Amino acid sequence: MSKVRQQELTFSHDLPEPTPDSKHWVIYTRKRDGAPYKWAGYVDAPDVALALQFAREHYGLDEACIGIIAHQHEDASDGEYSLEPLQPTDAAGDDGQAWTAFTLERRGGNHQTAGTVNALDAETAIERATAAFAGPKVRSIRVVPSNCIHETTESELTIWRTHDMTYKLAKGYAKDVRAKWSRFRDEKTYEQYRKDDIAKHF
Amino acid sequence: MSGAANPVSPPDITIDCDPDKLAEFEQRIADGVLIEPGDWMPEAYRALMLRMAEHHANSEIIGALPEGEWITRAPSMLRKLALIAKVQDEVGHGQMLYRVSQELGKSRDDMLRDLITGKTKYHNCFNYPCPTWGDIAMIQWLIDGAAIMNQKTLADGAYGPYVRTMNRINMEEAFHFKSGEDMVLTLMGGTKGQQTMGQDAFDRWWPVALMFFGPADKPNAEQLPAMKWRMKTERNTSLRQRYVNRFAPAAMDMGLAIHVCEKDADGIVTSKKPDEAIGLNEETGNWNFTEPDWDEFWRVIRGSGPCNAHRVALRRFSYEQGAWVRRAIGTGAVATPPAA
Amino acid sequence: MTMQDMMKDPLANIVLMHADDKLMLGHMQSDWTGLAPILEEDIAASSMSQDDLSHALVLYDHLAARFDLTADAIAFERDAADYRCCDLITIPDEFDWAIALTKRWFVATLTALGVDRLATIDDEDLSTRCKRLIPEQAIHVRHLSEWMIRLGSGTEESRSRMQAAINTLESDAGMMFEPPDHSIDPVDSFCCGREGIFQEWKTSCEDTLQRAGLSANLALPPESMIGGRRGTHATHFTDQLAELTEVRRAEPAPAW
Known part of the structure; x- marks a missing residue:
């Protein structure tokens, strides 16, 4: 974290002039x-x-x-x-x-x-x-x-990038999450949780 | 993440308008038609909708600050990329929600100025500190998880621009939640040190997540404007119960213990004991849990939380630092793109 | 194969030079996420930080395969002296947008020329990776150049802030052309000679500066001047590296 983010800021002056919406x-x-x-x-x-x-x-x-x-x-x-x-x-x-x-x-x-x-x-x-x-x-x-x-x-025309952008998509985590859950929950419980997830919550 | 659940009870409002128009307006909502900015609406509806969208927008851009603190320290390339993208999404949601609010009659600049001078509020959960990387994992899992559940119900609301924005936001929140779940699973399946980091952060964020949905609504909530006009579509207590039903067993299966904690003024846990209420009520099918400390909730909302002053001050700093750039492009000077 | 084998390899040093620039540039700029002057540009700058880090990763992945390492190990686990980035990048900007923008623009303009050259190199994996980076790097140069012009020609206030930022950074910018390793012939140090790439970079920068109504004194320092690219880093670099690696160092773990 940069030093500016950590410092205790205090303000005694007025705000700058407002800028209108563009x-x-x-x-x-x-x-x-x-x-x-x-x-x-x-x-x-x-x-x-x-x-x-x-x-x-x-x-x-x-x-x-x-x-x-x-x-x-x-x-x-x-x-x-x-x-x-x-x-x-x-x-x-x-x-x-x-x-x-x-x-x-x-x-x-x-x-x-x-x-x-x-x-x-x-x-x-x-x-x-x-x-x-x-x-x-x-x-x-x-x-x-x-x-x-x-x-x-x-x-x-280049807008979407060619490098891997799955880090910003939910599906990019699906496999890892499933594998990691397998340490804590059996396949059937996990699968039920996952389906419930999509149907009711997310 | 989001702070759409406006925890402050709506003020007493008077609906002073043409009863025929009001009846027609309410019929349209009942029929499932979306209300658009150009449509006739009661002034009270416009004011409440602005208040809700502005509060939500404020929450997004203040919400970018606690997690933003850890971008430069993220422990791998993947986590660093994901955290930037996640915080960026909050800023993007803020930008879109300010636009929705602008349509309801308040300029972006006025909203930013009201935020940094304390005239308007943002979601309470951002007034808590993030002392470790574990907090980043827990915020994305617990708080974004809560935000999605809440926003799913808001996407079923009646105001067109807000509903469309919620639908868009919810797609991105799914990434936040999944990446959060992945981080929490990594910590809880990792070294002793990582597990401790996860548990400590869980102790800090579990009660905040329970408070996320706000205190119980009034008994006649369904008859009050917010629900009658489909600004919100589910009671806070009902959302909270669904949340606990889902997250309490998941946390416990991962090896997290649910505690009732005391915190100091800085938001750091000073003592904790197991939450003895936690458990599935076989009769109702719901999980029992200990309510969060609502006195603390009101204290923090009134400005005495661990990070209230810091969060607002940093936003003000950013507003002042960037004023010259906004002035420069505000002139409408047209740039000539450089030759390729 | 070890990290040290990689550090002894001349081509790897050239790749690291650009990859480490991108790593630290993305790291520095990403600290602005949520705090930039305009919400829309906050989002745009954040996309570009993600690109910078992703591009670093694309290049680290190439080296990781070649030297049997992992990209994260290359990014996070080298000694400070083994980072090949230029210290221009880690000069603190104190949340002055003019400094941050000018710095990004200087570096992006050089990287664009660098990936062009690496794309022609006789190494299929590396050249393929670099070819993919070319259009994306062009997006950055275009976006940043347009902002240089917009702020240079915006208001008197914005012009003077931009000029002040250029004056602050121009002498350090030349150090981007320090050959990244003692063993590399300066003629080869950027795959085509540092003189040539410096002139191209200078011409490109000056073209934009002219449109912006700004000016810079851009000079190639003598080759004997030693800095970050050869591992002699300023304190502001080591401070940033400590921050970058803080969580990872605090608790060694198989996965984060």
Whole structure:
């Protein structure tokens, strides 16, 4: 532990001036080429370059990742959440700018990219996206103007690292934990504990 | 780890709003629809949700401090990597939860300033010391184990951004818990010195883990806003009982003894005796246990714990040290990336 | 095969030079986890500390296989004089982000050049490992360079803090080019000659500094100057090593 962490700190001065919040970005990651981008989280950053940089080193390293997109929170328009799967509408037309559509399949789930539609405004974009992408599971649609979506570029494809990262995944410990439990518990008791673990607790 | 269980009873709140809108809002919650930031909500709901998310966010970033003390001393490359990743996760959870709170109307900077000036609180368990490596193992096993159980119930809540964040966090907590279990098993299956280190740390953290879920809820908890609006979905006592049912036998099988301890003002155990209450009640199927010292709990919450002052001071130090960097990027100056 | 066989091997010394730099850099930076100026950058810097330690591990694993040792033994159980890292890395930063960032950027820029060269070496295991490190090291150099530019061109306050950090570290940075072993010909000491790699490093650094509006006096010290790479370490290195190995030394055990 560094000395600074150990020292007894006292403060007699005022706090520095407050800094206002910077921009609110929504981050999506994709696992492999051709896979949809799925919602991963948020970052606060003053510009898109830093937003993507932060996203790479956080959400890009949660699980295998080859690409990241980001948009400002204020650029998204969400349709209502429906308790039943959305029925495809017959909204047609392709006038207006391009919108990227995201679908949401379950309560508390993550939005993921579905494709693009053209529309003059967000409301029409949601209707047209519902016509195009409402499947048997989709409960809600989000649209974002495609020109507000920023993506990591070709030259930045290395996001997930090649070295062993199982140290930060629960499954990286499964074998060792089982082997170590065998000193204390018989196979049957352990197996019951493990199953119970997953079913009821974790 | 997490400090989502807000141990302070919610203040008396008045729900002063349009009864028709309130009825519709409560029906939506009952139907299982998630409430989103743009939806109509009672002001009391917004205030309570902000309070809960902010407390949770504070707990994550204060929670990074005790374990952070041992990163530079971790005893192998694997443990060092895992501990950095674990503490990093806490910071990441804090960042996401501050964002959820920001959506409810308070800036990140205001929340950080309230935290370091003592206006807002964080989870009590981070006010205890980590004198050995054994504490790192026990925190990850016992406290993260408690956090997952709690957060599983919170992920079943009603506020959309919080629920999504809980789902994400719970995936990472599974790593914390497994790595903690691995460390505890390693200590208890290791040398005499390692076993002693494990037992001593267990004595320090077992009562803290029991307190983790907070004191018993009021008898009519289900009718009060926190549960009625699905901010929490299970009673503290029920969570604590499930926790003991699971962890007490596991600890005992590993060779850990469950003690009732007395601690000094620094959080160090001064005397201990076996917890005679511990054991399976065949009738109920639940494990009996001795309640933690709730007087100590309230004392620590009110600021007199072994590490309260130190934790807040270190956060303040970090806030002040980094102010110039935040000012520099706040200007919006656009950097030109260097040529590859 | 023993630790001492490894220490007598010229190529092993070159590998250790980069691996030990990464070990100590990851060790020092990881102390910031939870305390960095911005939560998002705290997370990013922590990912990079993990990379640094993982990269050290990738290289230690190579040496462990070659000399019948374990990576943990190489990382934790050598005498201080057998660590080949440059003492630039263990200069205390006292939680000054400008010092920490500048130091990481100096070292990462050199490591990028180092792994490029090690990837061309006639040893399949080593070159394969190093090839995998190249894109990851490039991520670091890019991230750190962007921050140098951002803070150099941010506010007057941030520019002067960054310049002060460079002034504090620039003379020690040259010691990264100390040949890691007496027996190594300086022409071979970085697989291609220290002069050449120094010039490349300097050019790369100066390009970023220019964009950042900062400047540094980067010079190659005489070869006779002895420092950490040849085992004569500063007290701040031995202090850090003591901390790194504290738990492990306190209780010798088959597993932690």
